Amino acid sequence: MHLRDLPAGELPRERLIAQGAAALSDAELLAILLRTGRAGENVLELARGIVARFRETGLSAILSMPCAEFARIPGIGAAKAATVLAALELGRRAQQRTDGTPRIHAAADAAQILIPRCAGLRQEHFYVLPLSAKNDLLMIADISAGTLTNTVVHPREVFEPAIRCGAAHIILAHNHPSGDPAPSDADREITRTMRAAGAVLGIPVTDHIVIGRTDFFSFAEEGER
Known part of the structure; x- marks a missing residue:
């Protein structure tokens, strides 16, 4: 199925706009970053395949991969790899406390x-x-x-x-x-x-x-x- 054949309410980007990022699955969020799929596979199917590939380690394992290694996954390439790695790194940094000087009580x-x-x-x-x-x-x-x-x-x-x-x-x-x-x-x-x-x-x-x-x-x- 082509992504364009999905009802508007099921498209990842439209769902994010309407319901917020927290409502989306890992595959849907990844599909928004990838933007396009490959021959015979729409972007959501491509994203689901990548999530399945990293099911045991979690998507954070991508951060430890060289960009060129991630880019070799079929359907990714250098541009998509750079986008995903940048997003994951930004998310990792956002998780770190920024509310002034952290205090360690325990x-x-x-x-x-x-x-x-x-x-x-x-x-x-x-x-x-x-x-x-x-x-x-x-x-x-x-x-x-x-x-x-x-x-x-x-x-x-x-x-x-x-x-x-x-x-x-x-x-x-x-x-x-x-x-x-x-x-x-x-x-x-x-x-x-x-x-x-x-x-x-x-x-x-x-x-x-x-x-x-x-x-x-x-x-x-x-x-x-």
């Missing part, structure tokens, strides 16, 4: 900021979150990117952003590309090492958070020291 506050940032990453990234005495987040420092299974970090790199910001304390965080936030033995060893270094420097490490796909593990909240 591990969930940090996780809310970091989960969108880590979506689709194929490597582990190690972050340092320096905080003020009032728990205001001063910055997010991405200090290391490792392999799928481990990240190499050193106290020098970990505490440099905290010293530069005049932080009262810090939270450590890293993602698990597997999506499972359960900490490894290496994660526990890094936590012990950085807590010892923080005690010497007078900048306590108040938590280490492991970010999964949609959830997280907090060393402090789980009582692991």
Whole structure:
């Protein structure tokens, strides 16, 4: 079926205008970005095929793909790939808090900021979150990117952003590309090492958070020291 053969009330763009973006499925939103289909497949069918392709990982996985790789999917091409990647990146940035300086009262506050940032990453990234005495987040420092299974970090790199910001304390965080936030033995060893270094420097490490796909593990909240 050609898209033009659908009733006006079922066309994605018209539905968005009438009902709002939240009323549309992932495929309908993607179809609006793609604009055109390919031979033998209208744009909505093309979009449904792409959503099905990324069903297990979610569309956020596209962000971790080089533009050229995404463009090789039949019916996409460079222009459509650039449009979709730009839209996904804009959405990822919009999810990050912009209402002034975030304040971290609990591990969930940090996780809310970091989960969108880590979506689709194929490597582990190690972050340092320096905080003020009032728990205001001063910055997010991405200090290391490792392999799928481990990240190499050193106290020098970990505490440099905290010293530069005049932080009262810090939270450590890293993602698990597997999506499972359960900490490894290496994660526990890094936590012990950085807590010892923080005690010497007078900048306590108040938590280490492991970010999964949609959830997280907090060393402090789980009582692991």
